[in-house]
Amino acid sequence: MPYEFDGTDIDYLSSDVGAAALRRIEELPLTKASMLADIAKARGSFGDRAASLVETTSLRRKARSKLSDVGSWLLTDDAVQQATPSVIAERRAERLAGRDVHDVTCSIGTELAALTRTPGLVIGSDLDAVRLRMAALNVPGAAVLRADALTPTSHGTVVLADPGRRSGGKRTYDPAALEPPLPALLESYARRDLVVKCAPGLDFDALEWDGEIELVSLDGGVKEACLWSSGLTDSTVGRRASVLTSDGWNYEITDAEPDDIEAANPGSWIVDPDGAVVRAGLVRHYAAKHGLWQLDPRIAYLTGDSVPMGVNGFRILERIKFSEKTLRQALTSHGCGSVEILVRGIDVDPAVLRPRLKLKGDVALSVIITRIERSGVAFICAAREPGRTHHGA
Numbered sequence: 001m002p003y004e005f006d007g008t009d010i011d012y013l014s015s016d017v018g019a020a021a022l023r024r025i026e027e028l029p030l031t032k033a034s035m036l037a038d039i040a041k042a043r044g045s046f047g048d049r050a051a052s053l054v055e056t057t058s059l060r061r062k063a064r065s066k067l068s069d070v071g072s073w074l075l076t077d078d079a080v081q082q083a084t085p086s087v088i089a090e091r092r093a094e095r096l097a098g099r100d101v102h103d104v105t106c107s108i109g110t111e112l113a114a115l116t117r118t119p120g121l122v123i124g125s126d127l128d129a130v131r132l133r134m135a136a137l138n139v140p141g142a143a144v145l146r147a148d149a150l151t152p153t154s155h156g157t158v159v160l161a162d163p164g165r166r167s168g169g170k171r172t173y174d175p176a177a178l179e180p181p182l183p184a185l186l187e188s189y190a191r192r193d194l195v196v197k198c199a200p201g202l203d204f205d206a207l208e209w210d211g212e213i214e215l216v217s218l219d220g221g222v223k224e225a226c227l228w229s230s231g232l233t234d235s236t237v238g239r240r241a242s243v244l245t246s247d248g249w250n251y252e253i254t255d256a257e258p259d260d261i262e263a264a265n266p267g268s269w270i271v272d273p274d275g276a277v278v279r280a281g282l283v284r285h286y287a288a289k290h291g292l293w294q295l296d297p298r299i300a301y302l303t304g305d306s307v308p309m310g311v312n313g314f315r316i317l318e319r320i321k322f323s324e325k326t327l328r329q330a331l332t333s334h335g336c337g338s339v340e341i342l343v344r345g346i347d348v349d350p351a352v353l354r355p356r357l358k359l360k361g362d363v364a365l366s367v368i369i370t371r372i373e374r375s376g377v378a379f380i381c382a383a384r385e386p387g388r389t390h391h392g393a
Contacts, residue, residue, distance in 0.1 A: 002077035003055035010133045012049060013056060013074055021046055025057045067110060074134040079108040082164065084197065087244050088216055088223060089114035092160075092195070095232075096120070099193075102157040104149040105180075109135035109142065111160060116141035123154055149180045150188045158232065159189045162197040173201045182207075196227040200279055214240040217276035225279075241280040243310060251310065253277060259284035263294040264303075270295075270314040270368050270379055271302040272342065296372045299345045307385070314366050314381035322346070322369055322376035328357045330380050335361035340384065345371035 012018040024045065028038040042050035059075040067073075068086040084092075089111050097118035103111050106124030108131050115122045116139060124139070125147040126132045136144045147153045149161060163178035163185060165171055175182035178198075185196065186207075198204075200222045204213050212233040214226040236256040244250045261284055277286045278300045287293060292304035307313030317334065320326050331339060337359050341350035348369055368379040 003051050005052060005055075005074075005076060005130050005134075007130065007133070009052040010074065010130065010137075013052060014137050018049075018053075019072075021049065021053050022057060025053045028054075028057075030054065030058055030061070069113070073108070073138045075108055076131060076134070079110075079131060079134075082162070083108070083110040084162065085218055085223065086110070086114065087218055087246055090117070091216075091242065091244060091250075092226065093118050095228075096158055096160075096195070100157045101160055102154040103160045103162075104147070104153075105162045105164075106135050106142075106144065107131045107162070109139040111162065112139040112142040112144075115160075121157070123157065125149070125153060150184055152188060152192070158193045158195060160195045160197075161185055165199050171199070173199060173203075175202060175207065192229070193231045194227070194229040195232065198225045198227060200225045200276075212237050212240055213280070214242055215276040215280040216242045216244065217274050218244045219246055220274070222275040222279055239280045239282060241274070241276040241282050241286075243274045243276055245310070249310065253282050253285050253289060255280075255282060255285060257285045258288045261287045261293050263297050266295060266303040266316060266319065266379070267293075267305040268316060269304055269307050270316060270381060271304060271307055272312045272314070273300060273302060274311055295370065296345070299370050299372075301344060301368060301370055312384045314368060314379070314384055316379050316381055317365075318380040320378050320380065322378040324353065324356060327367065327369075327378050330378070331357060331359055331365065331367070332361070334365060334380060335363040336365045337361040338364045340364075340366040341369065342366065343369045346376050 025042060028041065030038050039050060039054060042054055046053055056074065059077060059080055060070055060073065063070045063075060063080050066085045067083060093114040098120055100121040101115050102123040104125050106112055106126050109124060112122055112124045112135060122142040124135050124142050124144045127146065127148055129146060132144055132146055145153065163180055163182055165178060200215055202225060204225065209227055211230040212228040214228060215222060216224050216226060237254045239255040240252055242252045271292055273283055273286050277283060283300045287302050290308040292302040295301050295303055318330055320330050339354065339359060341354060343350060346369055364383045366381040366384050368381060370377060
Protein backbone atom coordinates (compact mmCIF):
# COMPACT_ATOMS: atom_id res chain seq x y z
CA MET A 1 0.00 0.00 0.00
CA PRO A 2 1.27 3.52 -0.81
CA TYR A 3 2.31 5.61 2.16
CA GLU A 4 -0.33 8.13 3.32
CA PHE A 5 1.32 11.51 3.94
CA ASP A 6 -0.06 13.91 6.54
CA GLY A 7 0.69 17.44 7.65
CA THR A 8 3.47 16.44 10.04
CA ASP A 9 5.23 14.68 7.15
CA ILE A 10 5.05 17.86 5.07
CA ASP A 11 6.47 19.90 7.97
CA TYR A 12 9.38 17.51 8.35
CA LEU A 13 10.15 16.88 4.67
CA SER A 14 10.12 20.60 3.84
CA SER A 15 12.46 21.50 6.73
CA ASP A 16 16.25 21.73 6.50
CA VAL A 17 16.51 18.61 8.68
CA GLY A 18 14.15 16.68 6.36
CA ALA A 19 16.00 17.86 3.25
CA ALA A 20 19.28 16.61 4.72
CA ALA A 21 17.69 13.27 5.55
CA LEU A 22 16.35 12.94 2.01
CA ARG A 23 19.87 13.47 0.63
CA ARG A 24 21.07 10.55 2.72
CA ILE A 25 18.18 8.31 1.62
CA GLU A 26 18.95 9.20 -2.00
CA GLU A 27 22.24 7.32 -1.57
CA LEU A 28 20.37 4.02 -1.03
CA PRO A 29 19.60 1.82 -4.07
CA LEU A 30 15.94 1.18 -3.04
CA THR A 31 15.58 -1.69 -5.51
CA LYS A 32 13.29 -4.70 -5.04
CA ALA A 33 16.27 -6.77 -3.99
CA SER A 34 17.61 -4.20 -1.52
CA MET A 35 14.40 -2.65 -0.20
CA LEU A 36 14.10 -4.57 3.07
CA ALA A 37 17.72 -3.86 3.99
CA ASP A 38 17.40 -0.22 2.89
CA ILE A 39 14.28 0.31 5.01
CA ALA A 40 16.01 -1.25 8.02
CA LYS A 41 18.97 1.10 7.51
CA ALA A 42 16.64 4.12 7.17
CA ARG A 43 14.78 3.18 10.35
CA GLY A 44 18.06 2.84 12.20
CA SER A 45 18.98 6.41 11.27
CA PHE A 46 15.60 8.18 11.18
CA GLY A 47 13.16 6.10 13.22
CA ASP A 48 9.49 6.64 12.42
CA ARG A 49 10.40 9.22 9.73
CA ALA A 50 11.92 6.47 7.58
CA ALA A 51 8.68 5.56 5.77
CA SER A 52 8.01 9.10 4.51
CA LEU A 53 11.66 9.53 3.50
CA VAL A 54 11.80 6.26 1.56
CA GLU A 55 8.44 6.88 -0.11
CA THR A 56 9.40 10.42 -1.17
CA THR A 57 12.72 9.29 -2.61
CA SER A 58 11.09 6.37 -4.45
CA LEU A 59 8.38 8.61 -5.90
CA ARG A 60 10.91 11.16 -7.11
CA ARG A 61 12.75 8.42 -8.99
CA LYS A 62 9.49 7.09 -10.41
CA ALA A 63 8.45 10.55 -11.58
CA ARG A 64 11.69 11.47 -13.35
CA SER A 65 10.70 9.78 -16.60
CA LYS A 66 7.43 11.71 -16.64
CA LEU A 67 8.03 15.03 -14.91
CA SER A 68 10.87 17.50 -15.27
CA ASP A 69 12.51 19.25 -12.31
CA VAL A 70 11.11 16.95 -9.59
CA GLY A 71 14.40 16.79 -7.70
CA SER A 72 13.04 18.55 -4.62
CA TRP A 73 9.30 17.96 -5.10
CA LEU A 74 6.96 16.40 -2.57
CA LEU A 75 4.68 13.80 -4.15
CA THR A 76 2.06 11.13 -3.53
CA ASP A 77 1.75 7.88 -5.45
CA ASP A 78 -1.73 8.62 -6.81
CA ALA A 79 -0.68 12.12 -7.84
CA VAL A 80 2.29 10.82 -9.81
CA GLN A 81 0.09 8.24 -11.57
CA GLN A 82 -2.39 10.88 -12.76
CA ALA A 83 0.10 13.71 -13.29
CA THR A 84 0.29 15.16 -16.78
CA PRO A 85 3.69 14.49 -18.37
CA SER A 86 5.69 17.72 -18.43
CA VAL A 87 5.95 17.74 -22.23
CA ILE A 88 2.14 17.79 -22.53
CA ALA A 89 1.64 20.28 -19.69
CA GLU A 90 4.16 22.66 -21.24
CA ARG A 91 2.45 22.51 -24.62
CA ARG A 92 -0.93 23.23 -23.01
CA ALA A 93 0.61 26.15 -21.11
CA GLU A 94 1.92 27.56 -24.39
CA ARG A 95 -1.61 27.56 -25.80
CA LEU A 96 -2.75 29.47 -22.69
CA ALA A 97 0.19 31.91 -22.57
CA GLY A 98 -0.89 35.43 -21.64
CA ARG A 99 -4.12 34.30 -19.98
CA ASP A 100 -4.78 34.13 -16.24
CA VAL A 101 -5.41 30.46 -15.43
CA HIS A 102 -7.05 28.77 -12.44
CA ASP A 103 -6.29 25.04 -12.13
CA VAL A 104 -9.23 23.87 -10.00
CA THR A 105 -7.81 20.35 -9.49
CA CYS A 106 -4.17 21.31 -9.04
CA SER A 107 -3.08 18.31 -6.93
CA ILE A 108 0.72 18.51 -6.38
CA GLY A 109 1.17 21.21 -9.03
CA THR A 110 2.37 19.60 -12.28
CA GLU A 111 0.17 21.81 -14.48
CA LEU A 112 0.92 24.84 -12.30
CA ALA A 113 4.66 24.38 -12.85
CA ALA A 114 4.26 24.62 -16.63
CA LEU A 115 1.83 27.53 -16.42
CA THR A 116 4.15 29.65 -14.24
CA ARG A 117 6.76 29.58 -17.04
CA THR A 118 4.43 31.60 -19.31
CA PRO A 119 2.95 35.11 -18.85
CA GLY A 120 -0.20 35.40 -16.76
CA LEU A 121 -1.52 34.88 -13.22
CA VAL A 122 -1.60 31.25 -12.06
CA ILE A 123 -3.97 30.00 -9.34
CA GLY A 124 -4.28 26.45 -8.05
CA SER A 125 -6.95 24.94 -5.84
CA ASP A 126 -7.79 21.50 -4.51
CA LEU A 127 -9.79 19.87 -1.72
CA ASP A 128 -6.92 17.63 -0.61
CA ALA A 129 -5.07 19.64 2.04
CA VAL A 130 -1.89 17.54 1.86
CA ARG A 131 -1.57 17.77 -1.92
CA LEU A 132 -2.34 21.47 -1.76
CA ARG A 133 0.55 22.04 0.67
CA MET A 134 2.79 20.03 -1.64
CA ALA A 135 1.72 22.21 -4.58
CA ALA A 136 2.52 25.39 -2.65
CA LEU A 137 6.03 24.08 -1.91
CA ASN A 138 6.59 22.59 -5.37
CA VAL A 139 5.44 25.67 -7.30
CA PRO A 140 6.03 28.80 -5.21
CA GLY A 141 5.17 31.01 -8.18
CA ALA A 142 1.49 30.00 -8.05
CA ALA A 143 -1.19 31.18 -5.63
CA VAL A 144 -3.00 28.25 -4.02
CA LEU A 145 -6.21 27.91 -2.02
CA ARG A 146 -8.40 25.11 -0.74
CA ALA A 147 -11.66 24.91 -2.68
CA ASP A 148 -14.12 22.51 -4.28
CA ALA A 149 -13.58 22.29 -8.04
CA LEU A 150 -17.34 22.67 -8.62
CA THR A 151 -17.48 25.98 -6.75
CA PRO A 152 -16.19 28.92 -8.85
CA THR A 153 -13.73 30.91 -6.72
CA SER A 154 -12.04 33.16 -9.30
CA HIS A 155 -13.17 35.63 -11.93
CA GLY A 156 -11.78 36.36 -15.37
CA THR A 157 -9.60 33.26 -15.44
CA VAL A 158 -9.43 30.32 -17.79
CA VAL A 159 -10.54 27.30 -15.74
CA LEU A 160 -8.34 24.20 -16.09
CA ALA A 161 -9.53 20.88 -14.65
CA ASP A 162 -8.26 17.31 -14.54
CA PRO A 163 -10.99 15.12 -12.98
CA GLY A 164 -9.84 11.95 -11.22
CA ARG A 165 -10.35 8.88 -13.40
CA ARG A 166 -10.43 6.12 -10.80
CA SER A 167 -13.56 4.87 -9.07
CA GLY A 168 -13.39 2.12 -6.46
CA GLY A 169 -9.72 1.58 -7.26
CA LYS A 170 -10.43 0.99 -10.97
CA ARG A 171 -10.07 3.29 -13.97
CA THR A 172 -13.44 4.56 -15.20
CA TYR A 173 -14.54 5.84 -18.60
CA ASP A 174 -17.94 7.00 -17.38
CA PRO A 175 -17.99 10.84 -17.40
CA ALA A 176 -20.43 10.88 -14.48
CA ALA A 177 -18.11 8.68 -12.37
CA LEU A 178 -15.13 11.04 -12.60
CA GLU A 179 -14.13 13.13 -9.59
CA PRO A 180 -15.53 15.70 -9.92
CA PRO A 181 -18.17 14.37 -12.36
CA LEU A 182 -17.59 15.77 -15.83
CA PRO A 183 -21.23 16.81 -16.49
CA ALA A 184 -21.29 18.77 -13.22
CA LEU A 185 -17.95 20.39 -14.04
CA LEU A 186 -19.16 21.50 -17.47
CA GLU A 187 -22.33 22.90 -15.92
CA SER A 188 -20.44 24.81 -13.19
CA TYR A 189 -18.30 26.63 -15.77
CA ALA A 190 -20.74 26.75 -18.68
CA ARG A 191 -20.12 30.43 -19.32
CA ARG A 192 -16.36 30.37 -18.71
CA ASP A 193 -13.34 29.63 -20.87
CA LEU A 194 -12.67 26.04 -19.86
CA VAL A 195 -10.01 23.39 -20.49
CA VAL A 196 -10.64 19.84 -19.24
CA LYS A 197 -8.15 16.98 -19.40
CA CYS A 198 -9.90 13.63 -19.91
CA ALA A 199 -9.11 10.00 -20.59
CA PRO A 200 -8.81 9.32 -24.34
CA GLY A 201 -11.28 6.44 -24.06
CA LEU A 202 -14.30 8.59 -23.12
CA ASP A 203 -17.27 8.73 -25.50
CA PHE A 204 -16.90 12.33 -26.63
CA ASP A 205 -19.81 12.22 -29.08
CA ALA A 206 -22.14 11.75 -26.10
CA LEU A 207 -20.91 15.00 -24.51
CA GLU A 208 -22.33 17.29 -27.20
CA TRP A 209 -19.24 19.47 -26.72
CA ASP A 210 -19.32 22.58 -28.92
CA GLY A 211 -15.61 23.41 -28.64
CA GLU A 212 -12.48 21.51 -29.64
CA ILE A 213 -11.63 17.93 -28.65
CA GLU A 214 -7.87 17.38 -28.78
CA LEU A 215 -6.30 13.91 -28.65
CA VAL A 216 -2.68 13.95 -27.47
CA SER A 217 -0.01 11.28 -27.84
CA LEU A 218 3.51 11.27 -26.44
CA ASP A 219 6.29 9.06 -27.82
CA GLY A 220 3.78 6.87 -29.64
CA GLY A 221 1.26 6.35 -26.82
CA VAL A 222 -2.10 8.17 -26.61
CA LYS A 223 -2.04 9.87 -23.21
CA GLU A 224 -5.10 12.07 -22.96
CA ALA A 225 -7.94 13.96 -24.53
CA CYS A 226 -8.41 17.63 -23.80
CA LEU A 227 -11.62 19.63 -24.13
CA TRP A 228 -11.14 23.27 -25.16
CA SER A 229 -14.15 25.58 -24.93
CA SER A 230 -15.07 27.58 -28.01
CA GLY A 231 -13.49 30.79 -26.72
CA LEU A 232 -10.06 29.15 -26.63
CA THR A 233 -9.85 27.68 -30.12
CA ASP A 234 -10.38 28.44 -33.78
CA SER A 235 -14.09 28.19 -34.60
CA THR A 236 -13.29 26.01 -37.63
CA VAL A 237 -11.63 23.31 -35.47
CA GLY A 238 -13.70 20.60 -33.82
CA ARG A 239 -11.06 17.85 -33.56
CA ARG A 240 -7.30 18.07 -33.24
CA ALA A 241 -4.58 15.44 -32.97
CA SER A 242 -1.36 16.57 -31.30
CA VAL A 243 1.56 14.19 -31.66
CA LEU A 244 4.40 15.00 -29.25
CA THR A 245 7.80 13.47 -28.58
CA SER A 246 10.18 13.85 -25.67
CA ASP A 247 12.90 15.11 -28.01
CA GLY A 248 10.75 18.01 -29.23
CA TRP A 249 9.71 16.75 -32.69
CA ASN A 250 5.96 17.43 -32.79
CA TYR A 251 3.12 17.86 -35.25
CA GLU A 252 -0.62 18.37 -35.21
CA ILE A 253 -3.54 18.03 -37.60
CA THR A 254 -7.14 19.27 -37.38
CA ASP A 255 -10.47 18.63 -39.04
CA ALA A 256 -10.23 22.08 -40.64
CA GLU A 257 -7.67 20.63 -43.09
CA PRO A 258 -8.65 18.87 -46.37
CA ASP A 259 -9.65 15.19 -46.26
CA ASP A 260 -10.30 14.52 -49.95
CA ILE A 261 -8.68 11.14 -50.63
CA GLU A 262 -9.65 7.88 -52.31
CA ALA A 263 -9.29 4.21 -51.46
CA ALA A 264 -7.07 2.45 -53.99
CA ASN A 265 -4.61 -0.38 -54.49
CA PRO A 266 -1.67 -0.41 -52.08
CA GLY A 267 1.50 1.50 -52.82
CA SER A 268 4.94 0.36 -51.70
CA TRP A 269 4.27 0.96 -48.00
CA ILE A 270 1.55 0.52 -45.42
CA VAL A 271 1.45 3.39 -42.94
CA ASP A 272 0.04 3.05 -39.42
CA PRO A 273 -1.04 6.55 -38.29
CA ASP A 274 -0.35 7.69 -34.76
CA GLY A 275 -3.02 6.67 -32.26
CA ALA A 276 -4.00 10.29 -31.60
CA VAL A 277 -4.79 10.75 -35.29
CA VAL A 278 -6.88 7.57 -35.32
CA ARG A 279 -8.81 8.37 -32.13
CA ALA A 280 -9.46 11.93 -33.27
CA GLY A 281 -11.00 10.60 -36.50
CA LEU A 282 -8.45 12.43 -38.63
CA VAL A 283 -6.98 9.56 -40.64
CA ARG A 284 -8.26 10.96 -43.96
CA HIS A 285 -6.98 14.45 -43.12
CA TYR A 286 -3.57 13.02 -42.29
CA ALA A 287 -3.52 11.02 -45.52
CA ALA A 288 -4.44 14.04 -47.64
CA LYS A 289 -1.69 16.11 -46.02
CA HIS A 290 0.99 13.51 -46.78
CA GLY A 291 -0.07 12.21 -50.20
CA LEU A 292 -1.31 8.87 -48.86
CA TRP A 293 -4.53 6.97 -49.54
CA GLN A 294 -6.67 4.33 -47.87
CA LEU A 295 -6.74 0.61 -48.50
CA ASP A 296 -10.42 0.62 -47.52
CA PRO A 297 -12.63 3.57 -46.46
CA ARG A 298 -13.50 1.85 -43.15
CA ILE A 299 -9.97 0.89 -42.11
CA ALA A 300 -7.40 3.21 -40.50
CA TYR A 301 -4.36 1.79 -42.30
CA LEU A 302 -2.98 4.03 -45.02
CA THR A 303 -0.74 3.31 -47.96
CA GLY A 304 1.58 5.20 -50.28
CA ASP A 305 5.00 5.29 -51.86
CA SER A 306 6.68 7.07 -48.95
CA VAL A 307 6.35 7.19 -45.17
CA PRO A 308 6.00 10.54 -43.37
CA MET A 309 8.24 11.37 -40.45
CA GLY A 310 7.20 10.08 -37.07
CA VAL A 311 4.96 7.14 -38.03
CA ASN A 312 5.51 3.44 -38.54
CA GLY A 313 6.06 2.25 -42.09
CA PHE A 314 5.83 -1.34 -43.33
CA ARG A 315 7.39 -2.09 -46.72
CA ILE A 316 5.12 -4.54 -48.54
CA LEU A 317 6.76 -7.78 -49.72
CA GLU A 318 3.67 -9.78 -50.62
CA ARG A 319 -0.12 -9.61 -50.46
CA ILE A 320 -2.14 -12.78 -49.83
CA LYS A 321 -5.74 -13.77 -49.12
CA PHE A 322 -5.85 -14.26 -45.39
CA SER A 323 -6.11 -17.68 -43.84
CA GLU A 324 -3.96 -19.29 -41.22
CA LYS A 325 -2.69 -21.87 -43.72
CA THR A 326 -1.77 -19.40 -46.49
CA LEU A 327 -0.13 -17.07 -43.98
CA ARG A 328 2.00 -19.88 -42.55
CA GLN A 329 3.08 -20.93 -46.05
CA ALA A 330 3.94 -17.36 -47.09
CA LEU A 331 5.98 -16.65 -43.96
CA THR A 332 7.83 -19.95 -44.31
CA SER A 333 8.73 -19.09 -47.91
CA HIS A 334 10.25 -15.82 -46.67
CA GLY A 335 12.34 -17.65 -44.05
CA CYS A 336 10.46 -15.93 -41.22
CA GLY A 337 11.32 -16.93 -37.66
CA SER A 338 9.68 -14.08 -35.72
CA VAL A 339 6.72 -11.93 -36.67
CA GLU A 340 4.91 -8.85 -35.47
CA ILE A 341 1.19 -9.13 -36.23
CA LEU A 342 -1.07 -6.07 -36.52
CA VAL A 343 -4.82 -6.47 -37.03
CA ARG A 344 -7.66 -4.10 -37.92
CA GLY A 345 -11.14 -4.95 -39.15
CA ILE A 346 -10.88 -8.74 -38.64
CA ASP A 347 -11.44 -10.77 -35.48
CA VAL A 348 -7.95 -12.24 -35.04
CA ASP A 349 -5.97 -12.40 -31.80
CA PRO A 350 -2.24 -12.04 -32.64
CA ALA A 351 -1.25 -13.71 -29.37
CA VAL A 352 -3.24 -16.81 -30.31
CA LEU A 353 -2.27 -16.83 -33.99
CA ARG A 354 1.50 -16.34 -33.59
CA PRO A 355 2.41 -19.70 -31.94
CA ARG A 356 0.14 -21.59 -34.33
CA LEU A 357 2.24 -20.38 -37.28
CA LYS A 358 5.14 -22.56 -36.04
CA LEU A 359 7.85 -20.37 -37.60
CA LYS A 360 11.41 -21.73 -37.74
CA GLY A 361 13.39 -19.31 -39.94
CA ASP A 362 15.75 -16.49 -38.96
CA VAL A 363 14.11 -13.47 -40.62
CA ALA A 364 12.02 -10.93 -38.64
CA LEU A 365 8.92 -9.71 -40.50
CA SER A 366 5.69 -7.85 -39.89
CA VAL A 367 2.22 -8.92 -40.97
CA ILE A 368 -0.73 -6.56 -41.44
CA ILE A 369 -4.06 -8.39 -41.36
CA THR A 370 -7.05 -6.33 -42.39
CA ARG A 371 -10.18 -6.20 -44.51
CA ILE A 372 -10.46 -4.70 -47.97
CA GLU A 373 -14.08 -4.49 -49.06
CA ARG A 374 -15.43 -7.88 -47.91
CA SER A 375 -12.21 -9.88 -48.10
CA GLY A 376 -9.67 -10.58 -45.40
CA VAL A 377 -6.14 -9.93 -46.62
CA ALA A 378 -2.68 -10.19 -45.14
CA PHE A 379 0.31 -8.11 -46.17
CA ILE A 380 3.70 -9.71 -45.58
CA CYS A 381 6.01 -6.79 -44.81
CA ALA A 382 9.57 -6.10 -43.81
CA ALA A 383 9.96 -5.36 -40.10
CA ARG A 384 8.54 -1.97 -39.11
CA GLU A 385 10.68 1.09 -39.71
CA PRO A 386 9.57 3.86 -37.36
CA GLY A 387 10.10 7.57 -37.51
CA ARG A 388 11.99 8.10 -40.75
CA THR A 389 11.09 9.24 -44.29
CA HIS A 390 11.37 6.61 -47.03
CA HIS A 391 11.15 7.02 -50.79
CA GLY A 392 10.50 4.36 -53.36
CA ALA A 393 10.09 0.65 -52.91
